[in-house]
Amino acid sequence: MASFAPSPADVADIGVTGMAVMGSNLARNLARNGFKVAIHNRSVGKTETVMDNYASDGEFYPSESTADFVASLQKPRVAIIMVKAGGPTDAVIDELAGLMDSGDIIVDAGNALFTDTRRREAALREKGLHFVGAGVSGGEEGALNGPSIMPGGTKESYDRLGPMFEKISAHVDGVPCCTHVGADGAGHFVKMVHNGIEYADMQVISEAYDLMSKALGMGASEIGDVFAEWNKGDLESFLIEITAEVLHHTDSTTGKPFVD
Structure with a gap:
């Protein structure tokens, strides 16, 4: 069982679900840069591991259930998915979408086929949700210390995500390695x-x-x-x-x- 109490509602700036090495490192990067980060994993043990080993990195809000994870996010909510491509990603998207409200943002930061991202973006748009396929380059170390980030999706979603993603990304000559690369599946197309x-x-x-x-x-x-x-x-x-x-x-x- 989880060793932490449910997080308070409407407190986290952004959330990450999927606490394998890429997801946990991205969450730590966000926390180190001053953001309040909700974290969640299907098996709670990985969430506990992050809290046991890296709680000092910043302000984390762990949740055992997806419902508590979504509830802990400030509105309009931003939830990043870092799970295996394909069916697992679709399953997490469906679960999150059922708990989120119009205007909320779901970000797939894994390696997805851009046509899948287009399909998901169109389906979630019909529900009033923003879906962003974001290519992330730099591996485990980049996720922790500064990746290159290639977000697609709407300009409106980037207006919300940009300040966070640009802050945690790598910088070259003071310029963040992050920009809005285009609509729907453009982020994952660029990563491809x-x-x-x-x-x-x-x-x-x-x-x-x-x-x-x-x-x-x-x-x-x-x-x-x-x-x-x-x-x-x-x-x-x-x-x-x-x-x-x-x-x-x-x-x-x-x-x-x-x-x-």
């Missing part, structure tokens, strides 16, 4: 394109490694030096950086390069 570019980059990196290793006979550490040098110029990127780090890593047992 982002992922395609990232996977293409990874393929290029792997081919460069293969050429240096097999054609030029270079060792892992030597190739790592090349990637590290590339990362000082126009090719600077997180993927190049971590490739160099991996290639420089040695196995503690064998003393050989980790990639061999």
Whole structure:
């Protein structure tokens, strides 16, 4: 059973349901930035874990039930979903929608197919609810310390979400890595394109490694030096950086390069 009492009503600025690592880190990011955050998970144990380990990060309002979670949100309510794509997302949306009022906002911050997001947005619009598909990039560390956020949906919904999302996002030269990218499924469409570019980059990196290793006979550490040098110029990127780090890593047992 839950070790916390039901949260008071109408208190949280925003809520996150789904307390796996991405959801819990996003909730912690929001709390660290001064927002009052309602948290919820289908199995209450994960909510308890967040409260046991990270309550000092900020102001959390945990709930055991979905009804209590929704009730704890200030109106117009904002609830972020961070659960598995597909059926689980639809189930959570249906449950939230049945408890929310016209003008409330549901945000799917997971990796959804943009056509699913379009379908969900149209269905919830008929009920007077805003549905926002938001691509979130940066992985677990980004969710905690500053992701890139790509929200779709209506301009009206972004007027409500923008100040929060821009504050918790990564910043480059003082500019937040967050903007309204377009209507209905645009956020998840942009995230799909982002992922395609990232996977293409990874393929290029792997081919460069293969050429240096097999054609030029270079060792892992030597190739790592090349990637590290590339990362000082126009090719600077997180993927190049971590490739160099991996290639420089040695196995503690064998003393050989980790990639061999």
